[in-house]
Amino acid sequence: MAEPEATVETVEAPTKPVDPDFEPEIIVFACHYCAYAAADLAGSMRLQYPSNIRMIKLPCTGKLEVIHLLRAIEAGADGVYAAGCLEGECHYLKGNLWARKRVNHVKELLAELGIEPERVEIYNMSSAMGAKFAEVATEFTQRIKELGPNPVRREGVSPHAAAREALGGVAMPDETESSAAATVEEGSAE
Amino acid sequence: MTATEYKAGSNLEKVLASGAFAVTGECGPPKSADGGVIEEKAKILKGYVDAVNITDNQTAVVRVCSMASGYVAQQNGVEAIMQMTCRDRNRLAMQADILGASTLGIKNILCLTGDHMSFGNHPQAKGVHDLDAINLIKMYKDMRDEKKFQCGDEMAVAPELYIGCAENPFADPFELRALRLKKKIEAGADFIQTQCIFNIPKFKQWMEEVRALGLHKEVKILAGITPIKGAGMANYMKKFVPGMDVPQEIIDRIAAQEKGAPQQAEGKKLAVEMIKELAEVEGVAGVHIMAVEWEVAVPEIVEAAGLMPRPAVA
Amino acid sequence: MITAERKPFDEIIALVGDKKKVLVAGCDTCVAICLTGGEKEAEILASELRIKAEQEGRAVEVEHTAAIRQCEWEYLDMIAEKVEAADVVLSMACGIGIQSLAEKFAPKLVMPAVNTNMLGMPQEHAVWLERCVACGECRIGLTGGICPVVRCSKSLMNGPCGGSHDGLCEVTGPDKEEIECAWALIWERLKAQGREELMFTDRPPKDWSKSSSGGPRKMVREEAKPV
Numbered sequence: 001m002a003e004p005e006a007t008v009e010t011v012e013a014p015t016k017p018v019d020p021d022f023e024p025e026i027i028v029f030a031c032h033y034c035a036y037a038a039a040d041l042a043g044s045m046r047l048q049y050p051s052n053i054r055m056i057k058l059p060c061t062g063k064l065e066v067i068h069l070l071r072a073i074e075a076g077a078d079g080v081y082a083a084g085c086l087e088g089e090c091h092y093l094k095g096n097l098w099a100r101k102r103v104n105h106v107k108e109l110l111a112e113l114g115i116e117p118e119r120v121e122i123y124n125m126s127s128a129m130g131a132k133f134a135e136v137a138t139e140f141t142q143r144i145k146e147l148g149p150n151p152v153r154r155e156g157v158s159p160h161a162a163a164r165e166a167l168g169g170v171a172m173p174d175e176t177e178s179s180a181a182a183t184v185e186e187g188s189a190e
Numbered sequence: 191m192t193a194t195e196y197k198a199g200s201n202l203e204k205v206l207a208s209g210a211f212a213v214t215g216e217c218g219p220p221k222s223a224d225g226g227v228i229e230e231k232a233k234i235l236k237g238y239v240d241a242v243n244i245t246d247n248q249t250a251v252v253r254v255c256s257m258a259s260g261y262v263a264q265q266n267g268v269e270a271i272m273q274m275t276c277r278d279r280n281r282l283a284m285q286a287d288i289l290g291a292s293t294l295g296i297k298n299i300l301c302l303t304g305d306h307m308s309f310g311n312h313p314q315a316k317g318v319h320d321l322d323a324i325n326l327i328k329m330y331k332d333m334r335d336e337k338k339f340q341c342g343d344e345m346a347v348a349p350e351l352y353i354g355c356a357e358n359p360f361a362d363p364f365e366l367r368a369l370r371l372k373k374k375i376e377a378g379a380d381f382i383q384t385q386c387i388f389n390i391p392k393f394k395q396w397m398e399e400v401r402a403l404g405l406h407k408e409v410k411i412l413a414g415i416t417p418i419k420g421a422g423m424a425n426y427m428k429k430f431v432p433g434m435d436v437p438q439e440i441i442d443r444i445a446a447q448e449k450g451a452p453q454q455a456e457g458k459k460l461a462v463e464m465i466k467e468l469a470e471v472e473g474v475a476g477v478h479i480m481a482v483e484w485e486v487a488v489p490e491i492v493e494a495a496g497l498m499p500r501p502a503v504a
Numbered sequence: 505m506i507t508a509e510r511k512p513f514d515e516i517i518a519l520v521g522d523k524k525k526v527l528v529a530g531c532d533t534c535v536a537i538c539l540t541g542g543e544k545e546a547e548i549l550a551s552e553l554r555i556k557a558e559q560e561g562r563a564v565e566v567e568h569t570a571a572i573r574q575c576e577w578e579y580l581d582m583i584a585e586k587v588e589a590a591d592v593v594l595s596m597a598c599g600i601g602i603q604s605l606a607e608k609f610a611p612k613l614v615m616p617a618v619n620t621n622m623l624g625m626p627q628e629h630a631v632w633l634e635r636c637v638a639c640g641e642c643r644i645g646l647t648g649g650i651c652p653v654v655r656c657s658k659s660l661m662n663g664p665c666g667g668s669h670d671g672l673c674e675v676t677g678p679d680k681e682e683i684e685c686a687w688a689l690i691w692e693r694l695k696a697q698g699r700e701e702l703m704f705t706d707r708p709p710k711d712w713s714k715s716s717s718g719g720p721r722k723m724v725r726e727e728a729k730p731v
Contacts, residue, residue, distance in 0.1 A: 066727070097731035105727035277658070281709065303665045306657055306675045317658065324662035325709040340709070358666030363688055366664070366703070373662065373704055385666055433666045433674070 024078035024144040025153075026053045027163045028137070029068070031061045032172060033091040034127045035083030041130030049137035052144075054160040057172040060084070061122070062095020068166045069106045069120055075162030076153035079144035081121040083136065089126065096124060116147050197334065197380060198350040200297035201269045202241040204503035205476075206381065206410045211469055212476025213497055214271060214383070214412060215239040215488055217263065219254035228259045232266035234485045238492045239268065240500055241298055243383070243478070246273035250310025257287060261294045271354065272296050275304030280320035281329065281340050288330060292349035300354045300383065301326040324377045327355055331378025353378055358385035359396035360435035368399035375409045382409055383478040386416035389435040390467060397473055406473030413468040416480045417487050418457035421445035458491055465495040505625075506534040506598040507632045508541060508618040510549070517556065519615040520592055524563065526553060527590035528617065529583065529605065530570035531597035538632060541596025541618050543570035549596065549617060574601025580608050587612060640714030640721065646702055648693030653710070655686035661707040663687030 030036040036057045042049060058064065061084035072080045082103055084096035100122050107117035121140060125132045164171050196203055205212045215235045220227040228244075235242055242263060246256040253259075260270030272291050274284055288299060303323045307315045321329065329340045330353050337348040357371050371382065387393045393413070400406055418424050421444045428436040443460065447453045465477050477497075481487045492498055510516075520526055528550040536542025550568035557564040569586045571579045574597035580587075587593055587605070592613040595602040599620040606614035624632035637654045644651050653659045657675040664687035667674030673683040694702050712718065 094731050101727050101729075101731065303658055303660065305667075308675050319659045320712060321709045322658070322660040322662050323665075324706070328706070329709075356666060361664070361666045361668050362670055362685075363664070363668070363691055366691060369704055370664075373706070377706065433669060 018146050019148065022145060022149060024052050024141060024149070025076070025159055026050075026079040026081070026141060026144060027072045027077045027159055028053045028055045028081055028083055029061060029064055029163075030055050030057055030083045031085060031091070031096070032057055032059050034085035034089075035061075035123075035125055035133065037127035038083075038125050038129050038133035041128065042134045045130050047130060047134040049134040050141040052141045053137050055174070056160070056163055056167065057174065058167070058170055059172065060090065060092045060095035061099035062090070062092055062097075063167075063170045064099050064102060066102050066106055066109070068163065069103065070109065071166035072159050072163040073110070073115070073119065073150065074152060075157050075159040076150050077119075077159035077163070078147070078150045078153065079119045079121075079140060080163075081123060081136075081140055083123050083125065083133070086124045086126050096122075115151065118143060119147060119150065198297040198352040200241065200352045201503065202271065202298050203352040203380070205240045205501055208501065208503055210501045210503075211497065212410070212412060213239050213492055213500065214241050214243060214476065214478045215485070216243040216245065216478070216480040216482065217259070217485065218245050218248060218482065219256070219259040221251065221253050223254070225254070225258075225262050228254070228262040229266050231485050232263045232268045235488055236267045237500060238489045238498070239479070240476075241269040241271050243271045243300060243480075244273060246275050246302070246304075247278055247310070248305070250277065250305050250307050250312065250315075252310075252312065257291050257294070257296065260291065260296050264295060269298065270296050271298035271300050273300045273302055274326065275302045276319055276321055276323060276326060277304030277307065277317050280318050284321070284326060285329065285333065285339055288333065288349055288351065292351070297350055298352045298354065299330060300356065301330065301379075302356055323355055324373060327353055327374060327377040327379050335378075352380050354381040354383060355379045356385065357382050358433045359387075359393055360385060360389065361433045364396075367396055368403055368405065371400060371405055371409070372403055375405060379409055381412065381475075383412045384414040385433055386414040386480055387464065387468070388440050389437050390464065392435060393468075394471060397471055401473050406475075410475040411473055412476040412478040413471075413474050414478045414480060415461055415464055415468070416482065417461035417484065417491060418444055418453075419484055419487075420449060420453045420457070454487075458487055458494070461487075461491050462494040465491070465497070469495075505537060505623070506600070506620060507538040507622050507624040508535050508596075508598050508620040510540055510545070510596070510618050511616070513552065513556075516549070516553075516594065516615075516617050519617075520553070520564075520594065523591040523613070524565060525589065525591040526550075526564060526566045526594060527586055527592075528553070528566065528568040528594045529574065529587070529596065530568065531572075531574040531595075531601045532570050533573045534598055535596055535601075535618065536570075538624070538626075539630065541598075543568070546570055546596055549594065571597075571601075571605075575604045577604070577608060580605060584609070638715070639710070639712075641711055643707075646705075646707070647690045648697060648699070648702075650686060650690045650693055652686050652690065655684075655689070657683065659710075660687065661710060663690070 061082045064082055069080055082099050084099055090096040103120055103122040106120045110117045123136045217231045244256045244260040256273045260272045263270045301323050307313050307317050330351055332338050334348050334351045337345050355374050359367050421441055424436055424441045424444055427434045444453050444456050447456045468474050479488055528546045530541050530543045530546030532542050546568040550566045553566045569583050571583050573579050587609050594615050594617040595605050596617045602616050622634040623636040625635045627633045634654055639653050656663055657673050664685055668685040668688055671685055671688040673685045675683055677683055691703055694700055
């Protein structure tokens with residue numbers, strides 16, 4: 001199946017020097033039907049993408065509330081993105097459209113806080129777009145490396161755990177996360 | 191003092207600046223389109239006061255407006271102190287009116303909150319209260335000194351204003367009253383007139399607090415006096431006029447006389463005594479005589495108090 | 505909450521006029537809580553109208569109903585049939601509910617059976633005091649949590665005025681009842697909070713353009729608008 005043209009958000013050039021030792025912790029809320037499947041595919045295709053991303057699977061990005069994204073940031077995640085189906089192809093019809101609205105609202109809230117709105121994002125892909133998944137993970141990780149650590153990040157708090165807790169019963173079990181992160185680029189973020 | 195050191199160069203300002211004890215009066219315009227009434231009152235007061243307050247819909251009762259009445263008074267030889275209340279006009283009207291007053295040669299302006307509509311003859315009116323008196327003082331000060339409208343726009347010719355306001359030493363909370371005066375001075379008040387005084391000890395207590403803050407040096411304080419026309423009037427003020435403090439001894443003193451001329455004479459005598467006593471209080475720069483509908487009593491009181499002739503300042 | 509008071513009966517009769525089929529529509533939110541226009545009160549008014557009609561020998565059908573909230577379209581759907589059947593609807597909801605009803609069923613005749621009077625606080629059971637005028641620019645953090653716009657009779661930003669005496673306003677209520685001086689209250693509250701200096705800061709003029717003085721207002725929550 002041919003992959004549709006990928007659109008990736010462009011990032012402005014950083015104004016501060018990039019710390020080579022900074023390994024961001026990035027939370028990815030991936031939907032079961034498309035994005036998580038794409039991640040699996042990327043794993044099977046042995047595509048390389050950063051181990052900085054920690055995934056949480058949901059039935060649909062439409063289940064993401066503003067608070068889930070914000071709690072991840074509050075717990076110190078350096079970057080957070082939702083990954084859902086292509087617009088118009090959401091398994092639950094409009095879930096990914098709701099997710100985009102909420103991501104935009106969270107960007108406004110971050111701007112209010114003086115935190116870069118670019119730390120939160122949403123991407124769309126089909127289950128066949130393994131390469132897109134890897135590309136997005138790589139570009140977003142690079143974006144966050146250039147932004148630097150989350151000003152709220154602190155020792156002893158796990159953004160991934162906080163994000164799972166915030167989601168509660170909405171989060172689906174991590175089945176294939178170990179295989180999705182099998183391709184390791186550099187040392188683990190932990 | 192040269193002309194350039196005055197804020198507006200009004201007669202009142204010059205008298206106060208010279209250190210002489212100032213005398214101001216009050217004139218309530220008529221409830222009809224009758225400029226003649228104002229002329230009459232002006233003629234009675236001419237020469238006995240340095241300037242006269244022209245009230246602005248006092249007690250929320252409609253009368254000829256202060257600006258027009260003030261103009262008539264000035265045409266008849268008595269300097270006006272125009273009044274502006276926050277009850278009837280929004281900031282546009284208040285700025286427009288002061289520009290108008292200035293072009294008509296009115297220089298003294300008293301900034302007041304205004305009695306509530308419910309006291310007057312149009313209780314169904316919508317009270318404006320866009321600004322309060324302190325906002326108003328500051329707005330006029332900025333027009334005069336910064337040549338700017340409240341919105342920040344600049345004006346070519348600024349109004350020449352000597353800005354005043356009222357203060358009630360007898361209102362509650364008492365502990366706030368000297369500090370409120372400070373706030374008005376910081377907003378830009380040049381002179382203040384107090385609510386009429388009957389309780390001199392309490393007034394002296396207020397003046398003590400005022401002096402402790404050094405306020406008497408920053409603003410010219412005129413003590414308010416209302417000559418009592420009869421015991422009935424005194425009783426009415428005690429019971430029904432908000433912010434009045436009328437000690438029983440004063441009512442008794444007036445009531446001891448027969449009604450009519452004897453009570454009036456006692457009232458004038460009392461007024462003269464009070465003026466003389468207040469003139470001795472440090473920080474009191476003058477007296478404001480509010481002889482409501484009794485303007486004819488003013489010349490006699492001013493004479494008896496030894497305040498004639500009024501200074502003629504260049 | 506929004507409070508309202510039932511209009512004088514004669515006024516309601518005049519609004520009904522000679523209509524033969526009247527529906528009294530209550531609302532079970534704010535006006536029910538202030539005991540003015542809930543289903544219970546709608547039933548009472550309907551009964552009164554029937555009694556009056558009987559007294560005057562007029563044949564009038566009066567029914568009553570209530571919407572959970574008259575300002576929500578979905579809840580109005582639930583009373584649509586009764587509304588359509590009436591010649592005139594007497595709405596006991598607040599001004600918002602009455603207008604929603606009128607708009608949804610336009611050009612059906614909808615008359616207000618109540619005077620919406622204030623955003624009030626129940627001080628004690630069955631007593632409501634005005635606390636807010638929805639000025640759109642809340643500054644009560646600087647006045648000890650007390651609103652000078654509505655609780656001061658002159659909406660002073662830098663009060664109190666010279667009419668304040670014994671903690672009371674110079675203005676009394678319509679039945680000559682005492683009104684507390686808001687600025688005396690603010691002063692006491694600020695003192696209790698150890699923030700007296702706020703009493704002496706210069707408060708600039710209010711921005712009335714944010715209130716209804718600037719025209720009817722609108723609020724939109726973009727993130728919640730349906731996709």
